[in-house]
Amino acid sequence: MIGPNYVPIDWQLDFKSGYRWRENIWHRSISFGRLPGVDIKVPWELGRMQHLPTLALACHFARTEAPGFRVAAEYVQEFRNQVLDFIATNPPGFGVNWSCAMDVAIRCANLLVARDIIMASGEHLDDVFERVLTASILAHARYVVKNLEWSPVYRGNHYLANIVGLLFAATYLPKSDEVDGWLAFSVQELVAEVDYQFHEDGSNFEASVCYHRLSAEMVLWGFALLSNLPAEKLAALTQQDVHHRKKVSRLRSGSWEMHPVPGSDRVSPVPSWCWERLAKMADFTQALTRPDGAVTQFGDNDSGRFLVIGSGEQIRADNDPAACAWSLDHGSLLAGIRAILADGSHNTAYDDPAAHIIRAFAGLYPTDRTATFALPATDSSGGRCVGDAQVWADHMRRFENTPQTRRWKSHFSAKPSGLLNEMTYQAFMGMGCFVFRSPRVYLAVRCGEIGISGLGAHAHCDQLGIELVLDGVDHVRDPGTCIYTASMEKRNAYRSATAHHVPRVKGREPANLNLGPFDLRGGAEGECLYFGSKGFIGRHSGYGAWVYRIVALEDDGISVLDFTEGELLLADPTPLPLPFSSGYGYPVSHAPSPP
Known part of the structure; x- marks a missing residue:
């Protein structure tokens, strides 16, 4: 099934240090953080398959005969080969790429989005491949459900990723009691986590500007999916029964009330306050964006993304580690939120590839870019003054x-x-x-x-x-x-x-x-x-x-x-002169220890 000229990828390898995990080790036995210089995030990031939507976008640009791209069929073949390679060499539950449910969930979403972009570009994926991919998505979803990273107190972006990845699987997979239960549960938990993890002013509760972007991306894509659910999926939410509750623990009884979707005459289970919170997430990111277009790095920055959607120029320049398009420029998040909210005051946002794809996922094309659901104006001050x-x-x-x-x-x-x-x-x-x-x-x-x-x-x-x-x-x-x-x-x-x-x-x-x-x-x-x-x-x-x-x-x-x-x-509060780190893994030079 894999093409003859394909070069297999070692999905278990930290290619920076040379250390390799093994694909025959049960996921709960995988250990990390014990050997200096060895970074489990290297295979984790590769195994998230976030490069596949970029590969699919390259296929799209090739179909439009954009300069600098190969023939579209080459990108389709490479996508097919990599997916089959991963599935064959990473059995569910084994190896480094099944040791963290967050990564499994993100991979699930990226596989599906990449597939959709390729299909939407006019290319074809054969039935055998489609069956293999469907079986793999089902395995991903079952793994996530069994390994939810939930905590009554300390849950955060990992659990949010679990939920949105499960939502992708439940939206795409054929209807069944099991899948309908996942759909109801993911909707329930997504709405709950937006309230739990994002403050009323839109800021995220993890005390990190860059993790705010990561989690806000998850919410954005989750809301986009829920804005365009097929009729049978909406019915699964409005006619929820006892069979669903047998499939997922903590799924509450009852059906979901439907609400207007901004910029559309459709409905979704996303309440109006969630859309308001999403708008404020964009306000926060905009406020923490410096004059040069990069964000301030308060808190951690592991360059984490949910889905990476870039322009042809960004794709061609992605081998330049000095470029911050994928790390400190959070413009794609702003463009995506403004696009799905049909914010006509920011028409330039629609030129961003993320904005186009978000609107397509939300079913907002064709459109006159005028919202039928009006969001309240946000406070331009971002909050009240304190003291006197x-x-x-x-x-x-x-x-x-x-x-x-x-x-x-x-x-x-x-x-x-x-x-x-x-x-x-x-x-x-x-x-x-x-x-x-x-x-x-x-x-x-x-x-x-x-x-x-x-x-x-x-x-x-x-x-x-x-x-x-x-x-x-x-x-x-x-x-x-x-x-x-x-x-x-x-x-x-x-x-x-x-x-x-x-x-x-x-x-x-x-x-x-x-x-x-x-x-x-x-x-x-x-x-x-x-x-x-x-x-x-x-x-x-x-x-x-x-x-x-x-x-x-x-x-x-x-x-x-x-x-x-x-x-x-x-x-003296002047900081020590550490090398500036524009993203995770940079710089590689030595950083001094604190005194």
Whole structure:
């Protein structure tokens, strides 16, 4: 069934270190994080098959005779060969690519989307291949259901991926009691997790801007699927019976009420508040987007995506590791959300390939791009102001009265004056991000939760940290994440307070970095005391006593004032010069350990 000239892929290999897992090992016996330099994310990322939609898009561009692409049939054959290769050499439940239900679920969605893009481009996939793929999707779904990454407290993006991947399988697979149960369960849990994992202001609860993008992508694609369910799938939701509940634990009884789909005369089980929350997810991403189009990297960035849909130019340039199109440019998320919400104020968004495919999945073509379901206007401020002039004056006085050893002042000047002209303010109290923006200033402040109900799996020691761009020049920039389990030295270097422009106590961290690579429990959360036209004031107690930071907006610069009323001795908050990491695995150079 596989073509004669195909070169098989070693799906078990970490090709960076040379370490190889084995395909005959039961998934629960797979171990990782024990050998320096070995990174399980390398085969995991490959095994997610997120390159297949890109391969399918290449087929589409080839069909349109776009320059720089081969004959379309070559892409179809390569897609077919890789899928069959993977299925043959990765039996369900065995090997590294079945050791994490999140990756299984993401792979399921990518297989189906890639198939659809190829079919929509006018190419054909034979019946034998279709039967093999269908059987594999069924195996993927059964694995996910048996290995749901649910926790009553610490569930996060992994569980959300489980649910959306299961939704893809249940939408595509032929109707049965088992599949109908999966569909009802995935709808139930998707709506519940949007409420659980995303704050009312749209920010994600994992304390990471990049994980916000990952989880928001899952919600976006899930809602797109539910906006265009076939009649028999809608019937399975409106006529849910006891047989479904026998197939999936925790599936509640009852049928789903249907609601209007934005930009359409159809209905779906997605309530109106979910669409409003999705719009606010876009607001958050837009607010944390710097003047250069990249996002601020508060929290972890593992370059994680649910589905990667890019333009022909991006596909051709994807071998350039310096390009951030797949990591720090979150424009495709914005384009996709605006497209599915039929936001006519952003017509340029429809030029993004992700927007076109999202609208196609949602059944929004043909369209006049006018929504039949009006979303309420979002608050342009992104949130309320905090504190008042008296709070500001009191804390400025306290800073001036603090002994020199317990305070520190940093100043970032700009010429000419006029920084405050046209200044806007956006507060996202959920995650704890505060953004000041003018034609000459981008200033983001991190102050809030540590994420995932206090686990802090993807948080950094960045409370009261800032990112500052003046007149297009970076003065302070979060260095990113670099790596996870392959190097705890680098992992902690990039999580450390020393990597961020935060109030510093020499030789101390505001959280325990030795609990594990994804555990900051006990770390202090930030508290905002003032946010408004004068600037920002916040505090945390991670060093054992309150430390305060005042960020003062001035017409010719930004002043950052740190102080404590305890016995702590504050140090220079200037971060150590870590190599900037634009995405997971970059840079490969050595990162120093925190002191």
